[in-house]
Ligand code: FES
């Protein structure tokens with residue numbers, strides 16, 4: 001089980017997930033309702049009505065409020081009750097907890113931490129993934145019954161691609177496995193970010209790398225793309241993990257395509273291929289790893305170490321370092337409060 005880093009923006013949902021109705025989604029162990037008001041504002045409230053504790057997400061959006069489906073109390077985006085069918089004035093004493101939200105380019109971000117710090121912390125800028133004005137995103141959501149750190153471990157160690165993804169990315173061949181076996185690998189830290197970099201010998205300039213940045217963003221980049229159909233361009237994928245509970249995770253992934261350069265069915269093919277690779281291969285494997293690891297942390301379990309693991313371990317140590325900083329800062333604050 002991995003403790004959480006606070007005071008960061010985490011991805012809560014894709015905008016496309018709240019088009020038709022409110023979405024119930026547990027974040028960091030707490031049930032939330034994510035919805036869009038009639039004027040278009042995205043909001044995240046705890047999914048518990050203060051009256052008789054019904055879930056709000058099966059309710060309706062009415063104007064700028066969400067209506068509790070049980071007895072019709074309505075709550076605004078700030079969580080304040082603004083209407084009661086059974087009293088002249090809405091009860092103001094109790095409100096639903098609301099959380100800071102930022103929406104940009106179809107990403108609905110959720111602030112996990114002290115609410116007063118949200119406005120001074122920029123959300124991750126992911127615009128670089130659009131290499132041309134005609135780049136489009138293929139967005140996926142996968143649920144994973146595992147600690148989010150296991151998802152990050154997996155991406156910082158790309159050499160599994162040739163084996164685990166033999167039937168998807170390698171199209172039933174040993175070609176990719178051989179590229180990794182013949183390639184050279186190094187990992188390094190770059191201003192707090194961790195990079196795992198593979199250089200391949202089969203084509204000049206061919207490489208694949210993953211960069212992790214706190215708390216849970218992994219940027220995967222390939223010097224040439226092995227997807228179907230293969231292409232010369234650099235390929236960028238984004239992977240974002242948001243804890244649902246200590247042992248389950250919302251796994252968001254973005255692949256890109258270019259409407260000017262790619263075949264008309266490219267997006268569909270990549271969506272199908274990545275679904276197979278990420279869900280049937282990665283997530284299925286990670287869930288069994290979680291079963292086998294139980295409550296253990298990779299750094300404490302003395303696993304067999306191979307040279308390909310250095311990026312994963314650097315990332316684990318960098319994450320633990322940030323957690324230590326967070327804990328010592330919290331302890332300092334407590335000392336000051338008690339002084
Ligand atoms: S439980 Fe929500 S209005 Fe009664």
Ligand SMILES: [Fe+2]
Pocket residue numbers: 154160161164165277282
């Ligand atoms: Fe994978």
